[in-house]
Structure formats: structure tokens, C-alpha cells
Amino acid sequence: MSTEMPRMFFREAIARAIAEAMRADPRVLVLGQDVGAFGGAYREFDGLYAEFGAERVRDTPVAEAATMGVGVGAAAAGWRPVVSITYMDFVMLALDPLVNYGAKLRYKTAGRLTAPVVVKTTAGARGQGVAHSQCLESWLMSVPGLKVVAPSNPADAYGLMRSALRANGPVVFVDHKRLYPIPGDGPAPDTEVPIGKGRIARHGADLTLTTHSFMVHTSLQAAVILAEEGISVEVIDLRSLAPLDVDLIQASVSRTGALLTVEEGQVTCGVGAEVAARLRERGAAFAGARMGAIAAPVSSNPVLEAVAIPNAERVARAVRLLLRTRDSGHVDAGGGELSAL
Amino acid sequence: MLYRLATPVVGDEVVEIRVLQWHGDAGAAFAPGELVVELETHKALIEVRAGQAGVLRRIFAPDGAWIRVGEPFAVFSDGHDEPMGDDSAAEAAFLADFVID
Numbered sequence: 001m002s003t004e005m006p007r008m009f010f011r012e013a014i015a016r017a018i019a020e021a022m023r024a025d026p027r028v029l030v031l032g033q034d035v036g037a038f039g040g041a042y043r044e045f046d047g048l049y050a051e052f053g054a055e056r057v058r059d060t061p062v063a064e065a066a067t068m069g070v071g072v073g074a075a076a077a078g079w080r081p082v083v084s085i086t087y088m089d090f091v092m093l094a095l096d097p098l099v100n101y102g103a104k105l106r107y108k109t110a111g112r113l114t115a116p117v118v119v120k121t122t123a124g125a126r127g128q129g130v131a132h133s134q135c136l137e138s139w140l141m142s143v144p145g146l147k148v149v150a151p152s153n154p155a156d157a158y159g160l161m162r163s164a165l166r167a168n169g170p171v172v173f174v175d176h177k178r179l180y181p182i183p184g185d186g187p188a189p190d191t192e193v194p195i196g197k198g199r200i201a202r203h204g205a206d207l208t209l210t211t212h213s214f215m216v217h218t219s220l221q222a223a224v225i226l227a228e229e230g231i232s233v234e235v236i237d238l239r240s241l242a243p244l245d246v247d248l249i250q251a252s253v254s255r256t257g258a259l260l261t262v263e264e265g266q267v268t269c270g271v272g273a274e275v276a277a278r279l280r281e282r283g284a285a286f287a288g289a290r291m292g293a294i295a296a297p298v299s300s301n302p303v304l305e306a307v308a309i310p311n312a313e314r315v316a317r318a319v320r321l322l323l324r325t326r327d328s329g330h331v332d333a334g335g336g337e338l339s340a341l
Numbered sequence: 342m343l344y345r346l347a348t349p350v351v352g353d354e355v356v357e358i359r360v361l362q363w364h365g366d367a368g369a370a371f372a373p374g375e376l377v378v379e380l381e382t383h384k385a386l387i388e389v390r391a392g393q394a395g396v397l398r399r400i401f402a403p404d405g406a407w408i409r410v411g412e413p414f415a416v417f418s419d420g421h422d423e424p425m426g427d428d429s430a431a432e433a434a435f436l437a438d439f440v441i442d
Contacts, residue, residue, distance in 0.1 A: 007407055009359075009383045043384055126354075181354045181383045183407065 005186025010179045011044040013154035013187070014120070017161035018045070018082060020190075022052050025080060028165060030057045031071050032084025032120075041086045042122065042180045068094030068119070072102040072170070075115040080165065087132045088123040088174060091140075102170040103145035117171075118164045124176035124214055124264055125309050129300030135213075135265035135293075137174045141242040141274060147195050148242040150174040152216035154184040156239055159193030167195065174241075176214040176264075198245035200252070204234035207258040207319055208286075210249055210275050212238040215262050221312035226319055233319060241271055246278045253279055259288040260322055264309050267292035287326035291318050343423060344395065344439035345413035348380065355382050356410055360402050368421070369397045374442060378415075380408075392440030396421050401430045415439075 008016075022028045030048055032040075036059040039046040049057045060067040064085055071083035085091050091098070102115040125133040140148050149164060149171060151157040157175065164171035201216055202223050211219045216237045223233040234252050238244065253259050259279065261272025272290035279286065291310050298308045348358050361379040371377055371391040380387040395417040402414040413433040416425065426432045 006405070007359075011383060178354065181352075181356070183357050183359075183383075 005189060007183055008154050008186045009183050010154050010157055010175070011040070011042050011046065013158040013184075014044040014161055014175075015046050015048065017158045017165065019048060019051065021080075021162065021165040022048065022056065026056075027078060027080045028056075029074065029079055029081045030084065031060055031067055031074075031081050032058075033060055033062060033067075033086055035059060035084050040084065042177075044120075044180075045084070064090045064093040065097065069097040069101075071117045071119075072097045072105075072115050075102065075117040075170075076105055076113050080116045080118075082118045082120055082165070085119060085121040087128075088121045088136055089131050089134050091119070091121055091136065091172075094119075098170060098172075099143050099146070103143050105145075106169060107145060114168045115170055116168050118161070118167075119170065119172045120161075120175075121172065122175050122177055124178055125298045125305050126177040127300060127302060127305065128177075130297040133298040133305070135174075135176075135263065137172070137212075137241055138263075138265055138270045138274070140172050141271070143242075145169060146242060147171040147240070148174065149195055149240050150176075150213040151193075151239060152179065152201075152213055152237050153182070155187035156193050156199070156237075158187045159191050160195065160239065162190075163192045163195050166192070171195065174213065178214045178217075182217065193239065196240045196243040196245060198239050198248045199237045200234065200248070201237040202233065202235040204232040204256070206232045206256060207260060207323060208234050208236060208249065208252040208256045209260045209262060209315075209319070210236045210238055210272065211262040212241060212271065213264070215264050215310065218310060218312050219262050219315055222315035222319065225312060225316045229320075231319060231323065238271070238275075244275065244278060246275075246282070249275060250279055250282055250284055253284050253286050257286050258322060258326060259286045260315075260319055261288075261290045262310055262315055262318075263292045265292055266295065268295070287322055289318060289322045291315060342419050343398070343425070343436050344417040345433040345436040346377070346389070346415040346417060346439045346441070347413045348408055348410050349387060349389065349441065350410060351382055351385075351387060357407050358382055358387070358410060360404055360406050360408065360414070361386065362404055363400060365397050367397055367399055370421075371395055371397065377441070390442035392442045395419060395439060398423075398425060401433070
């Protein structure tokens with residue numbers, strides 16, 4: 001019954017998932033800057049305005065707090081809004097309605113009300129400077145009541161957006177500017193990717209590398225470099241950051257005995273820190289290190305931008321260093337921190 | 342003389358492009374400036390116009406197909422009846438580039 005969808009752009013996976021949800025459920029709305037006739041900053045809402053009109057696809061002013069407030073309020077009133085915050089940096093402006101109201105509504109009303117809002121936002125560095133480049137997803141992972149997903153390819157973007165649109169509480173859907181130019185094979189129609197399930201993007205035996213979003217591509221490139229040297233890296237695409245698929249990671253680390261976490265955001269209180277801590281709490285023994293952006297703003301200068309965030313060669317170097325340190329016996333399971341440098 | 346049609350370079354991060362629509366089938370002649378094919382990146386439409394006169398001889402990537410940037414995806418010739426090689430795009434890689442606008 002289900003046939004594969006054709007290869008598609010990342011933006012098309014998002015638009016398709018939302019369009020299908022809007023056809024199936026009149027309560028699904030889209031709110032945000034340039035989501036209407038313009039079709040979204042990355043064309044990820046292309047076609048929705050033409051099909052569903054201005055009532056359900058609403059352009060909003062440059063006022064993220066107000067937009068999120070309207071979205072969370074509409075969700076509480078029974079709608080299922082997608083709130084688009086173009087750049088993740090500006091989710092900061094909208095944290096009060098999202099965190100203090102949306103994420104807590106079910107708890108505060110003893111389950112009588114929920115806020116099924118999907119926040120769709122784009123993170124990551126691509127030439128746009130200090131306040132348009134940040135990866136802040138780890139900030140949101142600690143909020144009770146909030147789910148956070150971060151796909152790395154069109155099929156998972158489709159599947160996770162579908163799941164997010166059906167979830168009974170706020171979900172933050174984080175993608176990345178550099179994912180948009182990368183097409184991928186289409187998902188089977190109507191397939192959902194469950195929130196909370198990671199994916200092994202590449203099998204390997206010597207080290208487990210956990211990552212998400214665009215850094216999955218960077219990490220897979222590093223794994224190719226390392227394979228030529230005889231180092232076999234298992235790359236786990238987390239896909240869901242809250243909740244985390246700790247079982248999947250633990251099973252992998254129990255095979256490899258080594259963990260490198262890679263993210264484009266900061267390592268301090270980052271995604272990798274949470275992954276490592278969860279594993280340690282379960283008693284896992286492994287040599288571990290975290291890699292992320294250097295502790296500095298991300299410049300719009302392309303040379304400085306590239307220096308600030310991990311690339312494949314630096315990820316490969318971190319893997320070599322971690323394995324060499326473990327094998328030399330200096331560190332049996334010490335948590336190292338490796339900045340992009 | 343035979344020529345290959347390759348995608349224009351469209352920014353360093355675009356690696357794959359989709360063919361939106363051809364504006365002629367194999368055998369169609371194009372004058373300089375005429376629209377040959379429309380391509381689609383993740384954010385833009387690209388009109389590929391002939392930069393020289395030529396006859397479209399073979400299409401490797403029909404409407405809806407994906408092509409890698411820089412890869413040949415059609416063969417042109419100066420006249421209608423110049424002998425062609427086999428069907429392979431690999432062979433086309435060695436041809437001169439068809440000039441586009």
C-alpha cells in the first residue's frame with residue numbers, strides 16, 4: 001500500500017507533513033514570519049497559503065513573544081498551531097509563553113488542558129553571525145513538559161513533524177540552515193518517526209559517536225576518513241533530544257567502550273554532557289569526550305565561523321585522540337572536553 | 342561537434358539539483374537566448390538558456406530527475422545529423438561544454 005516517496009528537498013518534507021496534517025485536521029494552523037504567500041524563509045511552508053488560505057496560514061509581525069503567546073493560547077483553546085520562529089536565536093524572546101505556559105499547562109490544570117503546539121525553528125551557522133547562528137537546543141532539554149526533536153534528513157523531518165503534530169504537548173522541532181540544500185530519499189507515506197527514538201546512521205565497532213542535525217553529516221564524513229585508517233565508528237543520529245534514546249546509546253557503547261559526543265552548540269551543559277551523564281548513571285564504563293563549538297560567539301566572517309564549529313577533520317582527530325588516550329592507559333574513562341579546535 | 346550540457350555552479354553548498362521542466366525534446370533546435378530547461382535548487386529556480394545555437398540530442402535527466410552539480414545531463418550538437426556515441430553520461434563528460442547564458 002505504501003510506496004516510497006520520491007527524493008525530495010528537506011523543505012519539501014516539512015511542507016508535506018504539515019500539509020497532510022492540515023488536510024486531515026482543521027485545527028492545525030501555521031503562524032510565523034513570512035509563512036504566508038512568501039512560503040517561509042527556507043520555502044518550508046511552500047504551497048500551504050495557496051491551499052489553506054490566510055485564515056490558517058498566518059503571517060505574524062516580528063514579535064516572537066507575541067506569536068508564541070498566541071500559539072500557546074490557541075493550543076490551549078483546542079487548536080494545533082505550528083509556530084515558526086525563523087532563527088532559533090529568537091526562541092529566546094518566546095521562552096516565557098513556551099516554558100512558563102505551554103510546557104506547564106497540562107501540569108497546572110491536572111491534565112484538563114494541554115498545549116499541542118509545534119515550534120519549528122532553524123539553528124546553526126551559515127554566514128549570519130553572532131545572533132543568527134546559535135544551536136540552543138540543549139537549553140530546552142531541561143524543561144519538564146517540553147519535547148525536543150532535531151532531524152538530519154528529509155525522511156526523518158517528515159516523520160518527526162508528523163509525530164510532533166500529533167503530540168499532546170509542546171514539541172520544539174529544530175532543524176539547521178545547512179540541511180536545506182541536502183536532498184534525501186523520501187519517506188514511505190504516512191510513516192511517523194516516534195519521538196524518543198534514535199537511529200544508527202552508520203554501524204561501527206571501535207567507538208560510538210552520538211550527534212544530531214547537521215553534525216550527523218559532518219560526523220559521517222569523519223567516519224569515512226577514519227575507516228580508511230582502520231578505525232570503525234558507529235554514528236548514532238539522536239533525532240530526539242528530549243526524551244533521549246538512552247537504551248540505543250547504551251547498547252552501542254557497551255559494544256564499543258568509547259563515546260564521543262558531537263554537537264554544533266556549546267559543550268557546557270550541552271547535549272553531549274547529558275548523553276554522557278545518563279550513560280554513567282547506568283553504570284556504563286567507557287572512555288568519553290565531548291566535542292562542540294569553541295566557547296565564543298560564531299562570527300559572520302566565514303574563516304572565523306569555520307574555526308568555531310566542528311568539521312569532519314577535527315571530529316576525526318578527536319576520535320583518534322580519544323582512542324589513543326584510552327589505549328595508552330592514561331585515562332580509563334575520563335570525560336574530556338574537545339572544542340572545535 | 343558534440344557538446345555536453347552541465348549544470349551551472351550555484352553556490353558551494355548546493356550539491357544536487359532537480360530538473361523541473363525541459364523546453365524541448367531530443368531533436369529540438371535552440372537559438373542563443375532560448376530557454377532550454379528549468380532547474381530547481383532548494384530555494385531557487387534556474388533558467389538555463391542557450392548561449393550558442395545547437396540541437397538537443399539526448400537528455401540524461403528527464404523532468405523530475407536529480408542531477409549532481411557539474412554533472413552532464415544532456416548532449417547537444419551543432420547540426421541535426423552528427424553521429425552520436427553510446428548512451429552513457431560518462432562519455433559525455435569528455436565533451437566540450439555547451440555554452441549557456
